Amino acid sequence: STDKTLDRDCTTLSRHVLQQLQSFGPNAQDLSALMNRIALAGKLIARRFSRAGLMEDVLGFTGEVNVQGESVKKMDIYANEVFISVFKQSGLVCRLASEEMEKPYYIPENCPIGRYTLLYDPIDGSSNTDINLSLGSIFSIRQQEGTDSDGEAKDLLTNGRKQLAAGYIIYGPSTMLVYSMGTGVHFFTLDPSLGEFILTEENVKIPEHGSVYSVNEGNFWQWDESYREYIRYVHRTEGYTARYSGAMVSDIHRTLVQGGVFLYPGTLQKPEGKLRLLYESAPLAFLIEQAGGRATTGKMEILDVVPKQLHQRTPLIIGSKQDVAKVESFLKKED
Ligand code: AHM
Ligand code: MG
DSSP, X not given: OHHHHHHHHHOBHHHHHHHHGGGOGGGHHHHHHHHHHHHHHHHHHHHHHHTBXXXXXXXXXXXXXXXXXXXXXXXXXXXXXXXXXXXXXXXSEEEEEETTOSSOEEOGGGTTTOOEEEEEEEEXXXXXXXXXXXXXXXXXXXXXXXXXXXXXXXXXXXXXXXXXXXXXXXXXXXXXXXXXXXXXXXEEEEETTTTEEEEEESSOOOOSOOSEEEOOGGGGGGSOHHHHHHHHHHHHSTTOEEOOOXXXXXXXXXXXXXXXXXXXXXXXXXXXXXXBIIIIIHHHHHHHHHTTOEEEOSSSBGXXXXXXXXXXXXXXXXXXXXXXXXXXXXXHHHO
């Protein structure tokens, strides 16, 4: 009915965040303003992606190499700057830390009143840009602790349970924003005609088990034998399907909706794997736990890992409880 459609169209992200925040006390208004800014960043990035090929400076590389030793794409830079500009006028964020910046970026006009830090991966899976496949942005909000007078951001080196909010934006056939503030996981879909993220599913729960496993099997001979044993088990057992998109956000989104497991184990060359804890694995672990799933390094829960440095990497096994436990059962045999 018209009433129902209207009600749905009016459940915007900002309204939902305010409802969620009723129990948040003094941080409530701040978090709501922060989430609105993140939504704006998502809309700006989505708009640019939708015009890839039609306008300049969307496709391709800049010719530079980032702190991680990876070639930088034009969209990596654009998206990194979008988050900075969006938070410049917020008054709330004094510091941003991302995959594209070796040191955190300070917004002097917001310090010291800005009480929050934004950790983010501006474009996750950026190699999908040039081939028109889904990709994402990942974000995490933490309260700034202490004064950070030396500019080293040591207070960020704490476990993932300290996250106030976390989520991702997925740029696919539609643009979606998925977030949690520790009170469930919620899906929003961008209605381009309104320019608003509209609630499309509330309190999402991940299935206990799913039939999809998601891993870059090209690294098979680079892994520890225990992971090979798991893959052999999957190959021998009926009912498993492989899916791997090259953008973790897409793979995690599918895992959240349909169940299963996503893995990025350590390799011979990269014993800690590829994924960064603070702005990739920890925010996604926060979401998946909130949805009733699990995320582990194989040795401990991702949310309990205390990093030693900002860009620290960890192996990641994340998804449905039963499927994560299945992978672990092979790892335990090795210990
Ligand atoms: P990025 O943030 O630099 O794009 O790297 C992260 C991405 C993940 O989205 C994806 O799952 C993984 O790297 C793919 O890496 P690989 O090609 O080694 O499998
Ligand atoms: Mg990434």
